[in-house]
Amino acid sequence: MRRRALLAVAATVPLAGCPTPPWGEIPENVDGAAVTLRREHTGAFDPGEPEYRDAAVLVRALDADPSRLTVRGQLLAGARECYRVDLVEADLTESRLLLRLTTEDDPDWEGGACHDVGEAHPYEVEVAFTAAPVPDRVEVRHDDETVLEETTTTD
Numbered sequence: 001m002r003r004r005a006l007l008a009v010a011a012t013v014p015l016a017g018c019p020t021p022p023w024g025e026i027p028e029n030v031d032g033a034a035v036t037l038r039r040e041h042t043g044a045f046d047p048g049e050p051e052y053r054d055a056a057v058l059v060r061a062l063d064a065d066p067s068r069l070t071v072r073g074q075l076l077a078g079a080r081e082c083y084r085v086d087l088v089e090a091d092l093t094e095s096r097l098l099l100r101l102t103t104e105d106d107p108d109w110e111g112g113a114c115h116d117v118g119e120a121h122p123y124e125v126e127v128a129f130t131a132a133p134v135p136d137r138v139e140v141r142h143d144d145e146t147v148l149e150e151t152t153t154t155d
Contacts, residue, residue, distance in 0.1 A: 047073075077119065
């Protein structure tokens with residue numbers, strides 16, 4: 001009986017003081033579009049090559065009101081417990097939407113030292129075009145490496 005109670009508690013408490021991901025959403029605005037970063041996926045993610053862990057895919061909802069583009073990805077970087085994905089640049093022009101993401105130390109981390117094994121950190125960036133037209137193409141960078149460059153049209 002005591003063992004069952006301990007297991008029930010252990011299943012609901014984060015280990016070693018680790019925050020339970022996702023850490024929340026970060027809404028921002030950029031040049032007539034609302035940008036939301038999630039540190040999780042709300043839908044399917046297929047990077048194309050299963051062994052390729054530093055990747056992103058583009059999901060289009062151009063007929064929605066407002067029109068939306070969603071980038072789902074995973075960024076290969078530091079240990080999951082000590083790092084989190086951050087959106088460090090969002091730039092919108094008529095011809096291009098640029099999103100640049102990186103992993104940074106998690107400010108809420110209260111645990112001990114992190115191991116240095118690379119982990120795939122999931123993320124999703126949703127861009128709703130509230131007052132700006134949908135650009136011709138989307139470019140996604142993980143730090144300085146371009147991992148996605150696609151047109152927004154589906155023809």
